[in-house]
Amino acid sequence: MAASPSLKTRAARRSHGRATLADVAAAAGVTSITVSRYLREPHRVADDTAQKVAQALAATGYLPNKQAGVLASGGAGASRMVAALIPSIANSIFAETVQGLAETLQGSGCELLLAATNYSTAREEAQLRALMGWFPSAIVVTGRRHSDGALALLRQAQSRGAPVIEIWDHPADTSRQQGGFTQIGFDHAEVGRAMAVHLIERGHRTLAYLDSGVAEDFRAHERGQGFVAEARRRGVTARRVVAPLAGEAIQAGREALPLLLDGQGRPAFTAVAFANDHLACGALLAAQALRLDVPRQMALLGFGDFALGRQLQPTLSTVQVPRLQIGTAAAQALLAALDGNTAAAGQRLPWSLLPRNST
Amino acid sequence: MAASPSLKTRAARRSHGRATLADVAAAAGVTSITVSRYLREPHRVADDTAQKVAQALAATGYLPNKQAGVLASGGAGASRMVAALIPSIANSIFAETVQGLAETLQGSGCELLLAATNYSTAREEAQLRALMGWFPSAIVVTGRRHSDGALALLRQAQSRGAPVIEIWDHPADTSRQQGGFTQIGFDHAEVGRAMAVHLIERGHRTLAYLDSGVAEDFRAHERGQGFVAEARRRGVTARRVVAPLAGEAIQAGREALPLLLDGQGRPAFTAVAFANDHLACGALLAAQALRLDVPRQMALLGFGDFALGRQLQPTLSTVQVPRLQIGTAAAQALLAALDGNTAAAGQRLPWSLLPRNST
DNA sequence: TTGAAAGCGCTAACAG
C-alpha cells in the first residue's frame, strides 16, 4: 500500500479509462516495473511471473501509452515515429513512394506521420515544425531544397540522432548538396541531359522543354536545365517553355500545346520533352485533336512512366523512375540506421529512358 | 534556486539537446508555468512578461514536446493526432482521399498518422493496435467491416471521446451498420444496382460483374451483389466472375478477358460491369487486341472514373465517386467533433453514373 | 498575474 497514490486518486485525474501498467501490475500481484520488463525484455522475468503478467495483460486489455514511454526513455530515437513530408499525395508518383514507406515501416514497430507540403518550402517548414513536436525518430523530406528554418530544424533533428533522408534527389555534383543529409534518389540534371541526347540522336535540332508550372517543383526545373544545357552544348536549339497551371495536369498539358506551335498553328519545335507524363499525355491528345502527326511532325518525350502513357496511341516515350523503390529504400535505410545506431546510407537509384512510339 | 533540480542533472538525464520550458523560463527570468501559459493562453500573461518570454522563446529556439503535453493533459483528445487506416495508398482512388485528409487537417493543428492495411482486416487490427498507443484524438478507418479485435479497439477509443469515422461506405440499410460509428461515403449495393439498371436499359440481357480478386475488397463485392440481385430481380441473367490477382490492376483486367469469352473466343456476355476502372481498361485493351467491337459486341462499364478511362477509345463509361471529398469531409467532420466536443456527423456523399462510349 | 506542488504513465539506474 505504500506504492503510489490510491487507485481512486489516479482514476480521478485520468480522463481516459485505459488500463495502465500499474493496473496490470495490481492484477498480477507484482509491481509495474516487472510488467514493463515483461513487455520489453521478457527473458529477464521468471516464467511463473511471466504467466501471471500475461494473464493480467489479457484481462485488463492493456495498451501501452507510447507518449509516456517516449517521454521516459529520453525522446531521442525512442518514438520510432517517422515523419514524412511529401509534395502531394494524390500525385501518383509520390503515392507509390508513400506506399513503399508505409509498407516497409510496417511490422518494424515504426509509425508514419505524414504531411503534404503542396510543393511549398514554406509549408514544408511549418509542417516540419509541427511534426518535430513528436520527436520523430527519423525524418523523410522530398528533395534537397528547403527553407533556412527547415534546414535548421533538420540539422537539429540529425544532431540528436534522428536520420534525415532526402528522397527523390541525389545530384552527382556534390557541391549541390546543401544539408549533408542522406539522399535516396537520382540526378535530375542527368535525366534532363539524357532526354536531350535521346531526341538529338533521333535527329531533332529544334527542341523545347515544357516545364512544370508549379514554381517549387525544383526537380522538374532541374531536368529542364540539364536538358537545355546539354542541347546547347551540342549546338542544338533548345527552349524552356512553362506550362500553365490547370487544375489537373493532363488538362495543363492540353492547354500547353498552343505554346508549342507557331503563329500558323504548326509545330514550333520538332521535339518536346515534358516535366512529366501527365503534361505529355495532355499535349499528345491535344495534338491528335489538331491532326498533328506524332512523332513525325513533333516528337514528345515524357517523364515518370505513368499508366496512361503506355496505353495511348502512339505509346509515349518516357523515363521510368523507381517510384516505389524510393520509398522502400528510404524506409530500409532509416530502419537500418535506427537499429544499428549508424548513419543512414545514401543511394543513387537507377532510372531508364524508355523509347516507345512518340519519339 | 529552489526550483527544479540543477540544470546539470537534467541535461545529463536528457539525451536530446532541445530546450525545455524550464530552459526558456530560466532565460526569461520566470518559471516554466508562466511560459506554458504564454503559449496556451497568452492573454493571461502580463504584457511585459510576455515580451520577455517571447524573446526567450526565440533565443532558445524552443519547440514544444508534445509527448509531455499530451501525457500531462490526460490523453483524451489532447493529442490532436488523427490515425488513418487505408487499404492501399498507391491506389489512386485512396491517394486522393488521403490528400483530402492531409490538406484539411493541415493548419488545424492536427497530425496525420497513416497506415496501409493492404485490404486485410487482420492487418487493420494490428496497425490499429499500434496506433492506439499514441492516443489519437480521432480515428479514420476504411469501410465498415472490421475484425472483432479492431471493433473492440474502435469502441474503446470512441468511448473515451475520440470520434471514429468509417469512410467510403454508408449503406442505406442501417441494419448493416456494425459499430455505430460515423460513416462518410455512399451505398455500394446501390451503385451496383444502378450499374445493372444502366446496362439493362441499354438493352443488355446477359450480364456479368467482374469482381475484384482481392478477397477483402468488401465494397467491390457489395457492388457486385447489388448488381446481380438487381439484374435477377428484373429477370436478367447476371453472373459474378472473379478477376485473377495480377501485380497490376490493368494487367489483371487484360488477363480477365478470357473469363468473359466462350469456348470460341466470342463474348459470353453482352455487357460487363467491373469492380474498378483499372480492370475495365485492361479488359477493354485486351478486347481491342482481339478486334472485338466495344460496345457493340460487348459493353463495358467501369467504376471510379480514373484518368485512363477518359482517354481511351472508346471512352469508358464509369461511376464517378467523391474520392477527394470523402477525405475532406471526414477531416471536417472530425475537426468539428473535436472542437465542438460533439459527435461527428455522418454523411452520404453523391456519386454519379457517367455514360460514355463503352456502353 | 504568477508560482508551488503534484502527477500524467512510463523507464533508467541502482539495490537487494
Add this chain to the structure above:
DNA sequence: CTGTTAGCGCTTTCAA
C-alpha cells in the same frame, strides 16, 4: 529475478 526511487517535460489545481 524483482523492487525502489527518481525523474522525462508538461499541465492541472490550488494558493498567494
